Amino acid sequence: MAIATELSHAGAGSGGSAAPRLLLAAGLGAVVALTLGIYGHVHDPSQRLSFPLIFQSTIAMKVCFATVALAFAVVQVLSALWLYGKLGVAAPPWLGQVHRISGRIAFIVSLPVAYHCLWSLGFQNTSARVLAHSVLGCAFYGAFAAKVTIVRSRSLPGAALPIAGGLTFAVLVAVWLTSALWFIDNNGFPAL
Amino acid sequence: MILRGVDKGLAWASWALAAVLLVMLFAGPGIFAEDKGTKAAVVGGVSPYAKRGGATLFKDNCGTCHTLSPAGTSGSVGPKLDGLALTPAIVKSTMASGPGVMPSFTGQLSPQQLDALAGYVSKASQ
Numbered sequence: 001m002a003i004a005t006e007l008s009h010a011g012a013g014s015g016g017s018a019a020p021r022l023l024l025a026a027g028l029g030a031v032v033a034l035t036l037g038i039y040g041h042v043h044d045p046s047q048r049l050s051f052p053l054i055f056q057s058t059i060a061m062k063v064c065f066a067t068v069a070l071a072f073a074v075v076q077v078l079s080a081l082w083l084y085g086k087l088g089v090a091a092p093p094w095l096g097q098v099h100r101i102s103g104r105i106a107f108i109v110s111l112p113v114a115y116h117c118l119w120s121l122g123f124q125n126t127s128a129r130v131l132a133h134s135v136l137g138c139a140f141y142g143a144f145a146a147k148v149t150i151v152r153s154r155s156l157p158g159a160a161l162p163i164a165g166g167l168t169f170a171v172l173v174a175v176w177l178t179s180a181l182w183f184i185d186n187n188g189f190p191a192l
Numbered sequence: 193m194i195l196r197g198v199d200k201g202l203a204w205a206s207w208a209l210a211a212v213l214l215v216m217l218f219a220g221p222g223i224f225a226e227d228k229g230t231k232a233a234v235v236g237g238v239s240p241y242a243k244r245g246g247a248t249l250f251k252d253n254c255g256t257c258h259t260l261s262p263a264g265t266s267g268s269v270g271p272k273l274d275g276l277a278l279t280p281a282i283v284k285s286t287m288a289s290g291p292g293v294m295p296s297f298t299g300q301l302s303p304q305q306l307d308a309l310a311g312y313v314s315k316a317s318q
Contacts, residue, residue, distance in 0.1 A: 048227060049225055050256060057269055059293070094195055097199050101195065108202065108206045108209055111206075115216065115217070115221075119221055119227075120227075126296075187269065187293065190268065
């Protein structure tokens with residue numbers, strides 16, 4: 001409730017200064033997404049990178065980490081709804097920390113997956129699914145950059161943060177659907 | 193208090209990891225991972241794989257994903273090749289098309305390497 005009130009005040013008092021900040025956040029997100037897409041397109045993928053980390057195979061690492069990232073993103077959304085008073089129960093004082101921690105973990109575990117995609121596979125368009133996944137993967141980090149920028153900005157409309165967070169979550173879900181879920185659906189869950 | 197410490201630690205970890213991986217995107221994956229060579233040079237010159245036999249080519253290119261007992265590989269991403277009695281033509285066409293999650297190897301290996309690899313898999317999968 002306190003957060004919602006604070007954001008409402010911020011929105012009411014922001015006036016004309018909000019648009020440039022929002023444009024800056026959106027622009028930064030676009031730059032990040034485009035940079036990743038261009039890198040993936042220009043970089044010559046070796047397709048031979050073995051990057052299993054703690055797993056038996058690289059694909060197991062990617063499927064597991066992507067799924068873990070999605071799970072923590074769900075925690076992010078639920079805790080955000082709770083913080084905004086949408087669950088009908090007062091938010092405990094530690095929930096803000098849990099919200100931030102879940103977001104950081106989701107980001108961290110997504111990085112090895114993205115790294116393998118960018119280095120070893122690159123930006124591909126061999127099928128509609130692959131093209132969608134390539135675009136969405138780049139868009140996710142763009143949306144993430146925009147969201148982080150909005151989180152750290154003051155005097156923005158109260159709806160900016162939930163919209164940015166919701167968009168980031170939606171893109172992550174789409175990324176997971178076009179990769180990990182597709183793989184599990186076709187090959188089963190990989191051996192860990 | 194504990195959560196705050198965890199939060200701060202993860203904040204550092206996340207940006208540090210992002211920075212390391214960003215550097216690795218340009219410098220190569222040598223720090224944490226093994227990149228089994230860049231694409232073989234098939235135009236002019238001699239590919240680094242040109243002198244290798246089919247078994248070695250299989251281990252390097254296919255063994256991570258496929259189980260093939262004679263090659264000693266135990267990958268579980270793709271189908272087991274033991275007993276499938278694959279013909280060289282099927283192996284080549286599969287490598288060219290890259291069905292499903294399997295990447296296409298078009299341009300990755302020279303025709304001689306493809307012949308060696310397909311011949312080996314055909315014999316070893318009987």
